[in-house]
Amino acid sequence: MKKLILTTALTCCMGAAAQADVVVMSWGGSYGKAQTEAYVKPFAEKFGIKTTMIDADNPATPIKAQVEAGNVSVDIASLEYADAVRMCDEGLLEPIDASKLAPAPDGTPATEDFLPGALTDCGVSTDIWANVYAYDSTKFPGEKPTTIADFFDTKKFPGKRGVNKRPKAVLEIALMADGVPAADVYKVLATPEGLDRAFKKLDTIKKDIVWWEAGAQAPQLLADGEVVMTTAYNGRIFNAVADEHKPFVIVWDGQVYENEMFAIPKGAPHAEDAMKFLTYSTSTEGLRRSAQWISYGPARKSALKEDLLFHDGKTEMLPNLPTYPGNMKNALETSMEFWVDHQTELSERFNAWLAAN
Template sequence: MTNKFKLIALSSAASIMALSAAAQEEVSLTVVSWGGAYTASQQRAYHEPYMAMNPNVTIINDDGSANALAGLRAQSQAGNVTWDLVDMLPSDAQLACDEGIIMEIDHDEMLAPAPDGTPASEDFLPGSLGDCFIPQILYSTILAARPGAFEGEQPDSIEDLFDLENFPGKRALQDRPGTNLEWALYADGVALEDIYDVLSTPEGVDRAFAKLDTIKDEIIFWTEGAQAPQLLADGEVAFATGYNGRMFDAIEVEGMDAAIIWDGQIVEWDGWVVPAQGDNVDAVMDYLYFATDTQRLADQAKYISYGPARASSAPLVGEHADLGIEMAPHMPSAPDNYFAPIVLDNDFWADYGDELRERFANWMLQ
């Protein structure tokens, strides 16, 4: 071999070694989510398998999703984006997308197809994808009640949440307008299909707050998802709103004595967004290709009762990994549960959210 070819061979070998070294560079990804049973399900279904396949990657969980939009805005304005991947609600994701602080997503280019080759854009359930949003789950906010709080007849409707005479006791509600305003109108007699039309008027907003006024003295507000079932378990409240997966975990795994009321469940997507100024975008996109494929979304349902966002994942949902119980009946979309859903209108909350959040915050302090 001539010196010239030796140099080329050495150069090529060096390049390959450099690329290999780069591929194995230690990467730390800060993934922001909701904490508790939900983050635990992501850890087991997504994070741990991915890190086992990619030992150079370390995933650090941050339970900051309750304030994700404000956090992204602050980091972007400061020019110091420390989050790599954020679990966010669609309405907040749309606002962040419009503001340019999260990346736009080419779903068919960036995400895995279904096993039969169906493109991601056709496999994810209708209405779930956003310009900057990758859905993971279909979940719902539900009402749960503690049977021991009442004698005789047990509550079974959203209307009962507002019935202090027949069902006295404290109520734990989330400290945001979403769900609370919809349920106030529903309990006040507004038809499910008319709720957002009514809520888009000043009179409808006043009506919703007036209904909430009737139980305000009995409300304990919660912020983090783990607080709602804990308040029920501790006997501090008779009712609590909460995420259906959290309540499932508290009831089925932890043995909490409570019952889910599926009437008026607020059905919503939840999913990922990628900060536009993050330092590890390539690593994040590799993770997302894995974590949002058909099998991984089905795997999450082994640990929590949230429905996978892909059509191809649904047939793969089986038993709970630890309890051995069939998970399909515990999904929000199960026929016995989906009899009176309120499908959350993300366009409405994108348009009116800031105004209603400000009014709700002031109302809580009054």
Template sequence: MKMKERSGVRVARDMSLVVLAVASVFMIGCGPQAPEGPAITAVSWGGSYGRAYRGGIQIPFAEQTGIRVDTEDYNGGLAQIRAQVDVGAVHWDVVDLEMADAMRGCDEGLLEPIDIDRLPPAPDGTPAREDFYPEMQGPCGAGMLFYSTVYAYNADLFPDEKPATMADFFDLEKFPGRRGMRRVPQVNLEFALIADGVPLDEVYAVLRTPEGLDRAFEKLDTISDQVIWWEAGAQPPQMLADGEVVMSTAYNGRIFNAQVLEEQPFMIVWDGQLLDFGQLSIVAGTPRLEDALRFVRFATTGESQAAVARRISYGPARRSGEPLVTTHLATGVEMAPHMPTSPENAARALRNDWEFWVDNQDALNERFSAWLTRAN
């Protein structure tokens, strides 16, 4: 895929994250000495996904190679990566990125190129390029998993009629109570238009117009005083469990794990789900490049992806991984009905248009921040 040339407004920096990242760069040598031997730092989303990632990939990799994998959690974005690259002191090695951030990071020279033809073939010899789904292939990343942003509700709070459509999430009269939403424009703008009646195949075309953006923000206005904003993927299940909100946008796998491991009475509404996929990328300039590449090769096999998918309901990026996703390792629950890519769940799915967000992220971040200030 050929990258678009960007004219070049530099990404607006979240200064608090930059300061934290730069500070952490120079504090590395101040703590207790780590055990001797090769090590890399893998950065991901924490919570139930972080546990699935560690059990399915990081621990087996360390056992097989003798390379220790240290972990850090983050909430996404490029600010911390940019800070490390800018000062020339990279201590993150491998990072889970949303697709738009992976492409933007590649544009900015923040990520190392990854040649898909150097990734392992499928067990039957199918080359990686043919085994990965096409949308998973990027110049500075290897596809990991399909996941979706959905909304979920606590069934105990709705004894009669249940929310069933995206419009219901925005209907405070029919379903009163606080909502949880991630504090970013992504997904929220798409969900707002879906709830306002825009057909799925027209959502991004509408968002590309000034009138469409106004329409999305006007829809968000209708619930803004009832929204509690979240930043980390572990927050929505906790907010639902605590009764802080009656429904919340969330990553489907986080809700699944709360359902099967904690027996929470949560229900997922798949209508209008935003189906997305992530990239596993390497931070440019890491002095541990070879070990990082070795980790990426291990992590992006179908077997490794299936090992994660049997711990949390995110689908493998490789076709060869799908038959290996049978039951949930801890509970024996059949995984197929809980996958965002299953035919029934995907029937009313919107696929994330990462190109839209690469082109419009800066402007929409600014507009969303200004809107939040007014809304609050």
């Protein structure tokens, strides 16, 4: 079965590569649409370079498979922070010279304009996004959920819960819901007792969980009434509300946020144009365009201005971003170091827990 999955990952994109000069792999749904509108279309128009966006549930998996097989068909990939660092360490990504990135409009070098942690050896942050939870307001006409603990309280707020089917962010949320301060989460999670505590908290709602794997599934589960609350990527919920007028509400308490990175796979067939695309998309103007399509925070200081509006020209984006001060009162930044070190073992533990009765 694993061989079949890897083969699919390798062959899914070969047709796209044959038809386009630059192939970008991202996460699909409203996020992929935002990147298409903010980066792909204007880049192709400005430079006359045909560019194609393709989707994956998690681009790290097919990119790793392609590079290891020496059959790379993707030029740019959108990767989670820990994946970008780990894959760089494994030699799967091209190094990026940050001094060659576009300066801010006032001439400030990119190395000074990007927020702390937004530049790595092989990756450049495109946005800061968050794992949050959201609920359908029509399901709770009285008291509303307001804390991360409420997500786990099925007596006070009955109904099914949607949860991402992997340990990252899920274990952190469980500990915060169990009373662990955000500042102590990774210290606790690094101990056997803390890990047991996180799974014990998840046990309390295990029978009520509906699992999702692709980001677009979370708002769909809410829309279809399969769950009354779900963990989700904050931008997916925002777009469901802003574009589709869904009655969903984000709870920012206990959010887990991190940088998303653009990276160039080792052996990318159009590496020079890929770097041109990366530089263009992570410019101040590029990041502002993206934030006008989805509520993920730009990773450059020069892009964070009060006049930032959603593409409807009316909705203010700053209050809807993970990094907005009002949304950061009980927030946790994902520890890249922790997940680079523990991803494999915790995934094995998580899968074993899933399989257990």
